[in-house]
Amino acid sequence: MKVEQISVFLENKSGRLAEVTGILARAGVNIRTLSLADTADFGILRLIVDRTDQANKVLKETGFTVAKTEVIALEVPDVPGGLARILSVLDAAGVNVEYMYAFARQSADKAIVIFRFDELDRAIQVLLDAGVRVLKGEEVYAL
Amino acid sequence: MIWNEEYETLPREALEALQLKRLRGLVDRVHGTVPFYRNKLEGAGYRAGDIASLEDLSRLPFTTKADLRDTYPFGLFAVPMERVVRIHASSGTTGKPVVVGYTRRDIDTWAELMARTLSCGGTNRGDVVHNAYGYGLFTGGLGAHYGAEKIGAAVIPMSGGNSKRQIMLMQDFGSTILLSTPSYALNLAEVMVEEGVDPGSMKIRCGLFGAEPWSEAMRREIEKKLRIDALDIYGLSEVIGPGVSSECLEEKHGLHVFEDHFLPEIIDPVTGKTLPHGQAGELVFTTLTKEAFPVIRYRTRDISRLITKPCTCGRTHLRMERISGRTDDMLIIRGVNVFPSQIESVLIAVEGVEPHYQLVVTREESLDVLEVQVEVNERIFTDEVKGLEGVARRVEHDIKDLLGVTCKVKLVEPKTIQRSEGKAKRVIDMRKI
Numbered sequence: 001m002k003v004e005q006i007s008v009f010l011e012n013k014s015g016r017l018a019e020v021t022g023i024l025a026r027a028g029v030n031i032r033t034l035s036l037a038d039t040a041d042f043g044i045l046r047l048i049v050d051r052t053d054q055a056n057k058v059l060k061e062t063g064f065t066v067a068k069t070e071v072i073a074l075e076v077p078d079v080p081g082g083l084a085r086i087l088s089v090l091d092a093a094g095v096n097v098e099y100m101y102a103f104a105r106q107s108a109d110k111a112i113v114i115f116r117f118d119e120l121d122r123a124i125q126v127l128l129d130a131g132v133r134v135l136k137g138e139e140v141y142a143l
Numbered sequence: 144m145i146w147n148e149e150y151e152t153l154p155r156e157a158l159e160a161l162q163l164k165r166l167r168g169l170v171d172r173v174h175g176t177v178p179f180y181r182n183k184l185e186g187a188g189y190r191a192g193d194i195a196s197l198e199d200l201s202r203l204p205f206t207t208k209a210d211l212r213d214t215y216p217f218g219l220f221a222v223p224m225e226r227v228v229r230i231h232a233s234s235g236t237t238g239k240p241v242v243v244g245y246t247r248r249d250i251d252t253w254a255e256l257m258a259r260t261l262s263c264g265g266t267n268r269g270d271v272v273h274n275a276y277g278y279g280l281f282t283g284g285l286g287a288h289y290g291a292e293k294i295g296a297a298v299i300p301m302s303g304g305n306s307k308r309q310i311m312l313m314q315d316f317g318s319t320i321l322l323s324t325p326s327y328a329l330n331l332a333e334v335m336v337e338e339g340v341d342p343g344s345m346k347i348r349c350g351l352f353g354a355e356p357w358s359e360a361m362r363r364e365i366e367k368k369l370r371i372d373a374l375d376i377y378g379l380s381e382v383i384g385p386g387v388s389s390e391c392l393e394e395k396h397g398l399h400v401f402e403d404h405f406l407p408e409i410i411d412p413v414t415g416k417t418l419p420h421g422q423a424g425e426l427v428f429t430t431l432t433k434e435a436f437p438v439i440r441y442r443t444r445d446i447s448r449l450i451t452k453p454c455t456c457g458r459t460h461l462r463m464e465r466i467s468g469r470t471d472d473m474l475i476i477r478g479v480n481v482f483p484s485q486i487e488s489v490l491i492a493v494e495g496v497e498p499h500y501q502l503v504v505t506r507e508e509s510l511d512v513l514e515v516q517v518e519v520n521e522r523i524f525t526d527e528v529k530g531l532e533g534v535a536r537r538v539e540h541d542i543k544d545l546l547g548v549t550c551k552v553k554l555v556e557p558k559t560i561q562r563s564e565g566k567a568k569r570v571i572d573m574r575k576i
Contacts, residue, residue: 007526009519011556037528042519042554044526063558065519069526098527116526 256386257290282384397462
């Protein structure tokens with residue numbers, strides 16, 4: 001049910017994002033989706049890729065600080081209120097969302113959203129109980 | 144183990160009375176015999192009999208390394224050459240060396256002080272002392288040598304170099320005490336491993352390491368690799384050589400200054416004001432008993448703190464904290480003295496933060512701005528902004544707390560702070576003053 005995400009520390013200066021994506025390209029790693037959290041000084045690039053271990057390895061070798069985090073991917077109905085319903089379920093259960101970002105994939109009627117929770121296992125249970133589809137890691141990497 | 148129970152455990156009151164008596168004698172003596180000191184003392188308004196208490200020391204002028212160079216070679220000697228039995232000189236890398244002399248009694252005093260130092264590490268009759276400090280003009284080798292002989296230990300006058308041979312003799316002679324610089328001790332440990340010698344099979348149980356600044360982390364490394372106790376010892380040829388202060392095995396924290404022979408002070412390196420015990424600043428020494436080359440308030444440029452807390456070893460002599468840096472590296476930020484080593488100690492104390500840092504000082508609208516750049520490693524990195532900002536705020540808070548300066552911590556990518564051979568460039572001062 002969990003998806004592995006890698007995070008990379010970046011200084012807030014030009015060319016850093018190009019450097020990371022270039023390294024992944026040369027290693028033949030395909031980025032499934034990404035998000036960038038940034039402050040005035042630094043950014044944290046969060047990536048979901050097809051080959052997490054390979055990406056982790058090549059980035060470390062080139063001197064980046066990398067961390068692996070577990071997130072989950074949810075299928076969200078692509079209709080008004082689709083996301084709102086899921087969030088209200090989580091809110092009612094008192095599960096806190098650390099951050100979330102949408103998956104970069106076109107689909108007819110379903111969107112995929114990546115979530116990071118403080119209590120991952122409990123969040124999964126709450127969502128499954130509410131009938132939300134939680135994607136498996138392999139499904140996400142292969143999307 | 145205490146070499147001179149009587150003097151090393153003298154109650155503070157008696158010790159201070161002895162110091163005052165000796166200080167008076169010293170000032171009178173140099174005033175009478177050394178023109179340099181006479182001029183300096185009189186220039187500062189000193190008159191015979193002015194020393195009424197130890198506090199009066201702070202009214203006397205300092206002696207600096209430049210003064211020693213200006214009076215090269217023998218201008219500060221306080222006895223005629225007929226009474227000098229030894230001359231040493233510093234390994235000055237630029238220009239003329241600093242030259243110091245010893246009378247026969249000075250050599251005896253020095254042997255006594257090194258006997259105390261070696262006893263701090265448990266050295267006794269029957270011990271085999273492997274002395275890898277350099278013999279020659281440098282004070283390390285011969286200074287330690289005489290102390291070991293005074294104790295009655297068997298001293299091996301190795302000097303430095305040829306590590307393989309050193310290790311062979313340490314094994315064959317069953318050396319029990321090692322004297323060297325801390326970096327040479329680590330080098331010996333590495334060569335042992337290369338040569339297939341198990342450091343645990345050696346009889347060495349304690350090492351007394353000095354002549355260069357080192358850290359607690361380095362102590363742990365030496366102790367682990369050589370499986371010995373490692374003590375920090377301190378001295379400088381301008382004061383006597385090794386034997387000014389030494390850690391004890393009991394606490395391994397702070398070096399006992401042999402106060403019946405040397406008066407330590409901590410001063411603000413900018414204003415020259417004497418600082419209260421416990422505050423960090425420049426270490427200053429006055430020699431109380433030296434005959435040939437006494438010094439009054441010699442500025443060492445070493446940064447330390449004086450610890451007055453009584454020590455469990457029983458010695459009443461106060462302790463100086465391990466040297467944390469040199470005044471030459473000091474920065475003044477909004478009027479506050481900041482030593483890079485102090486910033487380093489804050490960083491080391493924050494879990495997971497590496498001591499790779501750089502200080503960038505700029506001036507914005509006539510105000511100094513200090514930026515501390517810290518490399519982000521995997522131990523502090525999290526995928527959430529608040530986690531990293533928490534680390535940055537904590538370092539800022541701790542620096543403010545300890546040093547009283549506001550700074551901004553900037554997190555940077557690993558390996559972006561330049562590393563040169565062992566000595567990183569720590570400070571970039573961009574202020575145009």
